[in-house]
Amino acid sequence: MSTSTMTRDAVTSYTMTAIEHMRSLETVIDQDLLAAIPKSKREIIVEVPLRRDNGRYVTFRGYRVQHNDARGPFKGGLRFHPTVDLKEARTLAHLMSLKTAVMNIPFGGGKGGIACDPKQLSTRELEQLTRNFTNLLGDNIGPLIDIPAPDVNTNAQVMAWIVDEYSKKHSQAWGVVTGKPLELGGSVGRDEATGRGVMLATREAAAERGLNLKNSGVIFQGFGNVASFGARLIEQELGAKILGVSTSQGAIYNKKGIDIDSAEVYYRQNKSLRGFSGGEWMTNDELLVRDCDILIPAALGNAITARNAGAIKAKILVEGANDCTEAEADRILLERKVFVVPDILANAGGVVVSYFEWVQNLSNHYWGIDQVRKELERIMVSAYSNVSARAQELQTCMRIAAYTVAIERIARAMILRGL
Numbered sequence: 001m002s003t004s005t006m007t008r009d010a011v012t013s014y015t016m017t018a019i020e021h022m023r024s025l026e027t028v029i030d031q032d033l034l035a036a037i038p039k040s041k042r043e044i045i046v047e048v049p050l051r052r053d054n055g056r057y058v059t060f061r062g063y064r065v066q067h068n069d070a071r072g073p074f075k076g077g078l079r080f081h082p083t084v085d086l087k088e089a090r091t092l093a094h095l096m097s098l099k100t101a102v103m104n105i106p107f108g109g110g111k112g113g114i115a116c117d118p119k120q121l122s123t124r125e126l127e128q129l130t131r132n133f134t135n136l137l138g139d140n141i142g143p144l145i146d147i148p149a150p151d152v153n154t155n156a157q158v159m160a161w162i163v164d165e166y167s168k169k170h171s172q173a174w175g176v177v178t179g180k181p182l183e184l185g186g187s188v189g190r191d192e193a194t195g196r197g198v199m200l201a202t203r204e205a206a207a208e209r210g211l212n213l214k215n216s217g218v219i220f221q222g223f224g225n226v227a228s229f230g231a232r233l234i235e236q237e238l239g240a241k242i243l244g245v246s247t248s249q250g251a252i253y254n255k256k257g258i259d260i261d262s263a264e265v266y267y268r269q270n271k272s273l274r275g276f277s278g279g280e281w282m283t284n285d286e287l288l289v290r291d292c293d294i295l296i297p298a299a300l301g302n303a304i305t306a307r308n309a310g311a312i313k314a315k316i317l318v319e320g321a322n323d324c325t326e327a328e329a330d331r332i333l334l335e336r337k338v339f340v341v342p343d344i345l346a347n348a349g350g351v352v353v354s355y356f357e358w359v360q361n362l363s364n365h366y367w368g369i370d371q372v373r374k375e376l377e378r379i380m381v382s383a384y385s386n387v388s389a390r391a392q393e394l395q396t397c398m399r400i401a402a403y404t405v406a407i408e409r410i411a412r413a414m415i416l417r418g419l
Helices: 003-022 031-036 085-100 123-140 156-172 191-207 227-239 260-270 283-288 325-335 350-361 367-394 398-417
Strands: 042-051 057-068 074-080 111-114 147-152 218-223 241-247 250-253 281-284 294-297 316-318 340-343
Touching: 003 031, 003 085, 003 325, 003 398, 031 250, 042 123, 042 250, 042 281, 057 074, 057 085, 057 123, 057 147, 057 316, 074 085, 074 316, 074 340, 085 325, 085 350, 085 398, 123 156, 147 156, 147 350, 191 294, 191 316, 191 340, 191 350, 218 283, 227 241, 227 260, 227 340, 241 260, 241 340, 250 283, 260 294, 260 350, 281 367, 325 340, 367 398
Parallel strands: 074 111, 074 147, 218 241, 218 294, 294 316, 316 340
Antiparallel strands: 042 057, 057 111, 241 250, 250 281
16 A cells, blocks of 8 residues: 555544544534535646756646635645655645644645656756746635645745746735745744744643653654754753654664754764764664654654554654554554644644744734744644643544544634635
8 A cells, every 4th residue: 555545544534533523512513514624625737847958858747736725725835756646635735724724824725746856856957847837836826825835855945936936927926935035035933843833742742641851752753854953942942852863764762862963963964874973773663662752753654553553662652744643553552542642733833834924925024033933832832722622522532633623613614604
């Protein structure tokens, strides 16, 4: 079974379970409407042309799935990766609708990208591919329609190219994307946003479970943007020890704690953590089942499977990446009483600060870092409290509680709008 199929089955399973739980709520929402929520409003497939540096003419398939905009414009990332396909975009767009709803920010969900390997493209080719894709999307994106953002293998520079190409036909429209460079209307605090959100979710979960974070052991699966910022913030602001981190090549673990700054310097210099003297080298699979208090998967999806869920030693699992956990693994963790903070809650800091960026673009008034952090904490803590209260109300896990909060908000918006 492919990763996208496993992911789709898990999301569908969680959604159906959440809908079943919602029947016990005092206000019953029409079941036909609830059943329609997982379906996408619009799915766009385009063939993106490119003249390669060697003169060859090729095309790459691009996607944009616009899931639900009952609560506001579609919002979600663009990823450039060989595995991008319609099924993946459809699932991730659905998740973005849930994520923006559970955070109670005025967006719907979208997702997409191009099935390509950007490592095989020159800078000129990547820029031209991005601009051609933007033109093909045309009026299907815009500040009040659909607002893409960086995702796997895309960054602030890619967003800058989209802004420039879109603005050629639509005037200066900074708000067409988020995650832009500061010089083009980006927001301070966007680079750390997802990691900071993970830190806040970890803090709230530890408090709820009665875990003293001082000198507690935390493992991050990953060492990219989310893990590097998240690890440093959890260490500096919460006082926990980082016991392990990983890259696609392997992982390091030290039960006494890892010096994150030294590890980052070593990784930048060597493009690998292998040989780092401050930790034991091992596989990613081995890292996931090492001793720790909190495990934070923060790389690509489906890290937690039925094969390893029974061996995880963490008391709390905070999903720093999307679709970390297969449905069967989730059942195993629940039976073992591992407390899971789901992705649509735990890693929502990025889309929250993207919302701040969009607000700043529309008002043409920009915030300082203190205001961004203060507002992010307010929204994250409020969302966590709402999900926790729903979990207690329904006597269910945090994941299903988060899904019910999100689905109910989407459904109510659809009813009020007469959709």
